[in-house]
Amino acid sequence: MTPPRPVRLAMVGGGLDAFIGAVHRHAARLDGRYDLVAGALSSTPEKSRASGAALGLSPERVYGSWQELVQGERHRPDGAEVLSIVTPNHLHYPVALAAVQARYHVICDKPLVHTLEQAQALADAAQRAGTVFAVTYNYSGYPLIRQAREMVQTGQLGELRKVVVEYHQGWLATEQHSKQAVWRTDPRLSGPAGVLGDLGTHAEQLMRFVTGLEIDELIAELTHFLPGRALDDDATALLRFRNGARGVLTVSQIEIGRENDLRLSVFGTQGSLHWRQEDPNRLLWDRLDAPQQVLTRGGPGLGQAAASVTRLPSGHPEAFIEAFATLYTAVADDILAREQGQVRPPDYPTVREGLEGVKFVDRALKSAASGRWVKF
Amino acid sequence: MTPPRPVRLAMVGGGLDAFIGAVHRHAARLDGRYDLVAGALSSTPEKSRASGAALGLSPERVYGSWQELVQGERHRPDGAEVLSIVTPNHLHYPVALAAVQARYHVICDKPLVHTLEQAQALADAAQRAGTVFAVTYNYSGYPLIRQAREMVQTGQLGELRKVVVEYHQGWLATEQHSKQAVWRTDPRLSGPAGVLGDLGTHAEQLMRFVTGLEIDELIAELTHFLPGRALDDDATALLRFRNGARGVLTVSQIEIGRENDLRLSVFGTQGSLHWRQEDPNRLLWDRLDAPQQVLTRGGPGLGQAAASVTRLPSGHPEAFIEAFATLYTAVADDILAREQGQVRPPDYPTVREGLEGVKFVDRALKSAASGRWVKF
Amino acid sequence: MTPPRPVRLAMVGGGLDAFIGAVHRHAARLDGRYDLVAGALSSTPEKSRASGAALGLSPERVYGSWQELVQGERHRPDGAEVLSIVTPNHLHYPVALAAVQARYHVICDKPLVHTLEQAQALADAAQRAGTVFAVTYNYSGYPLIRQAREMVQTGQLGELRKVVVEYHQGWLATEQHSKQAVWRTDPRLSGPAGVLGDLGTHAEQLMRFVTGLEIDELIAELTHFLPGRALDDDATALLRFRNGARGVLTVSQIEIGRENDLRLSVFGTQGSLHWRQEDPNRLLWDRLDAPQQVLTRGGPGLGQAAASVTRLPSGHPEAFIEAFATLYTAVADDILAREQGQVRPPDYPTVREGLEGVKFVDRALKSAASGRWVKF
Amino acid sequence: MTPPRPVRLAMVGGGLDAFIGAVHRHAARLDGRYDLVAGALSSTPEKSRASGAALGLSPERVYGSWQELVQGERHRPDGAEVLSIVTPNHLHYPVALAAVQARYHVICDKPLVHTLEQAQALADAAQRAGTVFAVTYNYSGYPLIRQAREMVQTGQLGELRKVVVEYHQGWLATEQHSKQAVWRTDPRLSGPAGVLGDLGTHAEQLMRFVTGLEIDELIAELTHFLPGRALDDDATALLRFRNGARGVLTVSQIEIGRENDLRLSVFGTQGSLHWRQEDPNRLLWDRLDAPQQVLTRGGPGLGQAAASVTRLPSGHPEAFIEAFATLYTAVADDILAREQGQVRPPDYPTVREGLEGVKFVDRALKSAASGRWVKF
Structure with missing residues (x-):
């Protein structure tokens, strides 16, 4: 070898x-x-x-x-x-x-x-x-995101009913002049969307990666809270999936105190999962009529999908760089x-997921402009 | 005396x-x-x-x-x-x-x-x-809800931009036959709304009680996930307030594992507040460019509004019955x-707040029926 | 009726x-x-x-x-x-x-x-x-303390090996002149022990109540950190139980920021339990080679002992007054x-438990004075 | 460059x-x-x-x-x-x-x-x-451990009174036959101490690194819970420091469910700090008569010591490998x-810190053998 x-x-x-x-x-x-x-x-x-x-x-x-x-x-x-x-x-x-x-x-x-x-x-x-x-x-590189996806795919949540994905930041709550901030709020450099492109595409991909659900229709509300800012800094979309499930996707960069708080909750007929990027080594699993279980990276009860991207034993936290790697x-x-x-x-x-993200932004912008539900 | x-x-x-x-x-x-x-x-x-x-x-x-x-x-x-x-x-x-x-x-x-x-x-x-x-x-009887309201009223959050209120339960995720469940899912006894009336009115009142914001327009999505259920068991509304702030209100009774998880987040130009009913003796306070502070019932830094409804010293938790009392x-x-x-x-x-709650349900039902934003 | x-x-x-x-x-x-x-x-x-x-x-x-x-x-x-x-x-x-x-x-x-x-x-x-x-x-009135005791008694933890009980406060970290503080630091009114009598007896009783373990020997270290204070404001005891189990009991009133933070952990050959008074509606249960379970008051998986002292459904927190009641x-x-x-x-x-508490204080004082292990 | x-x-x-x-x-x-x-x-x-x-x-x-x-x-x-x-x-x-x-x-x-x-x-x-x-x-490579040390050194906690360091694991709660377990429980390969050498030296060094306190005397209790195991799998030591401060150091490998749970609390006359290795991007700071502050890696309020070993912005968690690196x-x-x-x-x-760790093990073994306080 x-x-x-x-x-x-x-x-x-x-x-x-x-x-x-x-x-x-x-x-x-x-x-x-x-x-x-x-x-x-x-x-x-x-x-x-x-x-x-x-x-x-x-x-x-x-x-x-x-x-x-x-x-x-x-x-x-x-x-x-x-x-x-x-x-x-x-x-x-x-x-x-x-x-x-x-x-x-x-x-x-x-x-x-x-x-x-x-x-x-x-x-x-x-x-x-x-x-x-x-x-x-x-974020799709995190071991417990792989675990969540495997649990959905193997039916451990039953049929999916609802997905909530949130991505909260606060660093653009005031006028910022850093290089990072400037290009992200300039449509020529950043594109037609602000937080929707920057965080919303992460959120949409994470939701799809874990659940496999396909959006059928959505309605979005985009806001920019800072006077003179050209792009949205807060956005929420309600989602209808093809299988009848519902979703809420909400992203913001004006929530003071929030750092990089990406969260995902998935609800099915048999159970629920909850994950937070800032506490990435734990996955909370609720089952019908049973106490909540706390799955940990490297800990008992995990499947092959998580194991194959895990470098360290349980309790030795892995984090952002590891998931990226x-x-x-x-x-x-x-x-x-x-x-x-x-x-x-x-x-x-x-690039397929990249394309889906661009499509999500496109549809959300159209919906926000019209104030209507739009087909995906 | x-x-x-x-x-x-x-x-x-x-x-x-x-x-x-x-x-x-x-x-x-x-x-x-x-x-x-x-x-x-x-x-x-x-x-x-x-x-x-x-x-x-x-x-x-x-x-x-x-x-x-x-x-x-x-x-x-x-x-x-x-x-x-x-x-x-x-x-x-x-x-x-x-x-x-x-x-x-x-x-x-x-x-x-x-x-x-x-x-x-x-x-x-x-x-x-x-x-x-x-x-x-x-829920408006909780001391830290009184604290939050006082902080908003005294300008400690600056101008309000965004409010998120969530009320999560899971006990109606399956067909239930208890007396409690039966009347709550029967429109003759419960009225035209399910979770929207049962939990949504709590959520709307809590948001209004703390922030004082007036809804200007909303769009709502109501769903019932159980076949044959006559009333909504999951609902989300996007809100536009008169001062330009935005809101998200989301309630559900089909989220397996959630017990009575009412949460409120308020975001302003100067800071943010976060509160959870299941952890009611703490209020998280984020300020611009400063570490998060954890306010506790009875603890340092609290105002008169909380003190006047507090019975026990800090660390001796008060809870649901006390707030109700x-x-x-x-x-x-x-x-x-x-x-x-x-x-x-x-x-x-x-009864004025009661009326507002009924109006909220009315407008959300109208919006959900039409798929459109409606005036409040 | x-x-x-x-x-x-x-x-x-x-x-x-x-x-x-x-x-x-x-x-x-x-x-x-x-x-x-x-x-x-x-x-x-x-x-x-x-x-x-x-x-x-x-x-x-x-x-x-x-x-x-x-x-x-x-x-x-x-x-x-x-x-x-x-x-x-x-x-x-x-x-x-x-x-x-x-x-x-x-x-x-x-x-x-x-x-x-x-x-x-x-x-x-x-x-x-x-x-x-x-x-x-x-504190022995809390429903999840009753649950913990029942789980120990029914063997769900296996044979007990170790118990850790902690009771942390900080309100005596500085010189205090309130009536509450004055009598607690005056040996004529408070007795021969300070924090050991005030909090240590609670800790000892909670440990005994849940585990049933009998102390065989102990060594204690008592400290008073404030100049001129006549009684201990910080104490730790190592415990040897008759069945061979070990214990640590630690109490303090000088830990700035701690409010009323009583905690109990019990470790057996089959599992562990963790409980905190400031978060009293949850009991964490670790089992050998299985994910942690979060037991909640009123929630799934609880026994009769907890149910018989529970007033409200899960998610509607009960707290200090309820346990006292x-x-x-x-x-x-x-x-x-x-x-x-x-x-x-x-x-x-x-009064039997009261007597045990006095005996615990007596033995801890003797040990601290001699710097030796003493028989209980 | x-x-x-x-x-x-x-x-x-x-x-x-x-x-x-x-x-x-x-x-x-x-x-x-x-x-x-x-x-x-x-x-x-x-x-x-x-x-x-x-x-x-x-x-x-x-x-x-x-x-x-x-x-x-x-x-x-x-x-x-x-x-x-x-x-x-x-x-x-x-x-x-x-x-x-x-x-x-x-x-x-x-x-x-x-x-x-x-x-x-x-x-x-x-x-x-x-x-x-x-x-x-x-563990001394973690940014918030550097922050804690800097806060101690710059007097933000006042004079130190008490330190508690804990290192909890559970993987040796049963007989293990992995290579990792075998050598750790064999005195010929592992040395005269079990958990005391493996985890206790980490705990002792972390305590010293952050506080700078010098142990003056200690008493230790070592236990092995598994029949036939030659080395301690659970240990607690009470510490007296030269400045009059007190300490508790407790380590275990038989606490079922605990993964790699190293914790440090430092208490001074002006404030307290709390840190957990499994949640390494947060440092809890309690100050006299003020709400708790939550310091985050990369977040507001941090000093140069943490900044100099920080790779990512706040909210993008760093973890075990990063600290080691x-x-x-x-x-x-x-x-x-x-x-x-x-x-x-x-x-x-x-090697100086290595020597201190060996000395700590030596003194703890002597104390445990005699059941007495020993000079460091």
Whole structure:
């Protein structure tokens, strides 16, 4: 038994002052499955070079623009195989499209793109290219989210009736001038939705990932509480699923004191599940006419789905980086498997989930504009 | 200083097998402010007599019907002064109307009545009669709810932006045949709404009591998950308030494992508050750019509003009965004050709040039927 | 079926400014089983009269001293049957002894008395008199404490190995001048122990009540952290039980921020239980190789012991007063049963438990003085 | 700015079936500061080779014994600079001594060694050699532990009065036959103490790290609950500190349901702190006469000590691996600083803390054997 070879990774975006770039690098490093070999890390060549040096990249592989990177790496024998796209949202589309067309594998942050047309174009391109295209809906990497999904799939909750997903933050409750805040509230960089794109797509994907339910209709209410803010900073949608189940999805960035409080509750005819991202090593399970059970990561009563993405024994908490790394590792596995000609269903979110997220935003915006229920 | 004289209380409904009747009696007893002197306790004279005997009522003051009670007590020199109406909902209107017209004070359970017309008629009758008419929105009796209200009123949260109120139960997740369940799912006894009337009115009143916000528009989604059930067992409403704030109200009786999980979150420009009925001695307070503070009943940092309804030192938990008793005691105080010719604003929920609750149900039903936002 | 007649109650101590007197009155009132008929409520006749008037006692039954009360009530046909003794500790002994000798039933606060000799004398006197002698170890009235005890007794934890009982307060972390604080830190009024008597006896009784374990040996460490304080304000004891189990008992009144945080954990060969007084409606149950279960008062999976002292459905929290009232009601039941000639094991803590508490304090003081393990 | 060069790491122990070896590798990888270049990974050459291959080590640098590794790496120009020793405890001493003598830096797991003499010898050798010698008391790497320490040091708790440290596990509540369990309960491999060495040393170090308090005297009670088990599986010690403060340290591996529940409470004259390893992103802070504050990693109100070891924004939980990695990264920093001739106080636990832990075990064993308080 030998270890799998490291996959060669390049980053677009993710310079030193970017939050999410560092997360992707931690995630890529944790399981030792990647070598970071190249980058176009910032919006200017100078900043990109400084970031590349600080990351120890070889100077000739620090590119002044993403176009140069896509071009420069493709013909090297040791060229990057996969591009992580961690720019502000408006660049996801051109970078990803160029990357796919140049046959790179892609790991793209969410929300995927600004429009349904762009999303569909990327999905089509990836299918044609036969490359890996992952979208970092990272919360689906948590072991107890895998457990919840397995419990739904094996019928332990009975037939699903109701799903509630909430994603609460408070950091945009006042006017903010950080780089993070500025691009997230600028429609040119962030796209047509604010919190709905930033958090709502995570919430929608998590709900779908765990439950498998398909939205049939929705009505949404979008609000921006800060004067002059161009995009929504608070949103709630009521959902009707095709099987008759109902849902509530609520996201906000103006709830003072809330940090990164993503929660999911699933209710079926036989039981319920509750999970919180800020307390990710526990899953509360209520069964009909029985006391609540507290499932813990690594603890008794868990299934194979959770076990396969668990690194530590129970009581030794795993958290955000570990869940993120689980996606990176699954992508590395799939890249190597494809190299061997193996085809298997991806166990990470793909461009398909990215497209669903864009569609969710599109439908919610239409509903909010009209004040009506709209078909999904 | 001598203690106030006990107020003479009669009950309509609340026989031995009724949950809420026993709660009212505990609440009336706790502070020693009432004598229970008469009752029409059940739907049949035989059952009423048995319940009356078990409660130690004098046999001649155990009535076979509420009509006989209203008639029988009014001319006795020691007759009941106040009637607690704890019947299934459909009797609230005729009993309360007769009681007010006969100049009894009234303590009525919620939801007040089935229709806006009935609610308005009761409100008008009580105003004409000049009698006390309390509605037992008991959760507004909790000390930390009083604290939350005071903090809102004194501007500690800034301007309000968002309110979320949730009331989760699970006991109707399956077909139930208990007396409690049967009348709550029968439109003839319960009125046109199920969980919306039973829990939704509590939620709406709690939100209004704490925030003072006035609903301007709402859209509601009502669902019944059990085949053959005639009334909603799950409901969510999105709210727009007159000041521009937004709200979400969600209630359910099909969430397996949830017991009596009423929660309130209030978000303003300066801070947030969070409270749960099942953990009622704590109030979580988030302030802009400061760590969360945990306010405790009886603990440091609390105001006069909470202190005035607190019986025990911090760490010695008070709970459901105590909060309920706070309303009963406030009613007794007001009855005695009126006896002395004193007029003062009631510090308990009145028929006005009862009317608001009926209006909320009415508007939510209209919205759910049309799938549209409706004016409040 | 008719209700039991109310038992006639007198109070010694418990004037208007006393915390615990009001608690006893709430507890006596909640279930409607007592009439408060007389009192010697304060240390001076004037204050006693003022308190008696405020409580609505008949002036001739408000006594200037406990001696007068014991004398005055015994020959009235409507005289008090039971005396609640809620004075500072140093009066427990003379009052209780006189009361028992005059054939009153007694409800006495804890710690019972200052010395083992006094405790034995009371136990002997009560046995000779054949009267009820309850000690208000009120925490044993909580429904989930009854559940825990039943689970131990029915073997659901297997053989017991370890017990940890903690009682944390912080209100004496600084010099205090309230009446409550002054007598608790004065050896003439409080007895030879400070926190050990005040909280340690509660902790010891709760541990014994739930587990039935008998202490064989102990070593204790007593500390007083405030300069000039005469009695311990922090204490920990290591325990060896006769069956080989081990225990830790720790109590403090100088832990800033702790309110009334009594906790019990019991560990056996098959499972564990955890309970907290400040969250009294939940009992955490760990079983070998199974997820933790959360038992709730009134919820699924509970036994008869809890059910018999439960007033409200699950999710409608009960708390401190309710648990206290459970003892009062059990005492009333026993008084009436003895009136009928029925003899039955008391289901409330008696003078025997009071004696055990005094013995625990005695042994812990001896151990602390010598720095050695001592036999119990 | 360029990144620091990676430090060359070899492991002794930590083969594929070892829990702690994988943790060390994750910790070494997370921040990208090490290259794993060599190993003597298992007790037999065959197993070592298999593990080395699976880790991708070059075959000639997978050694059949630790002696060969120490010898083989020292003269290579690319030889390992630092040895991580993650064997069962009995090998810590010979491996570490040989490593230090050969001028390797050392990262050693805890408890350091079996005897005070060995510990002193290692401390002396490391001092003579001038090499880094870290001991992986990993819990001191948590950001909120750094915050707690800073708050103590800056006087925010006032003068310290009491410290309680608990470390609860349950996995040895029954006879276990896993490799992990077998060596931990075998005195030849584990040393003279069981849970006291395994968990007690963590607890003692955490207490000292945060408070700086020096133990003056202690009394300990050690128990083993499983028949035939040679070492303690439950232990409690009462502590007297030199400044007059008191402490309780309690550790167990037989508490069914407990996973890895390390807790620390610190009480001073001005406030208290509470932290739990299983909920590591929150620190509860009680201040005199003020509501409790909930400090969160990355949240408002935190100091520089926490910030300097924080990777993610608040609400994005960090956990066990991250805290462990913080020690590894500090060691890498120190190795490179020494290379530059810089001398600075280590900000990771060293052989001195390892020695203190061995001393703590020694004193606790002596006390338990005699049943007496012993000087530290």
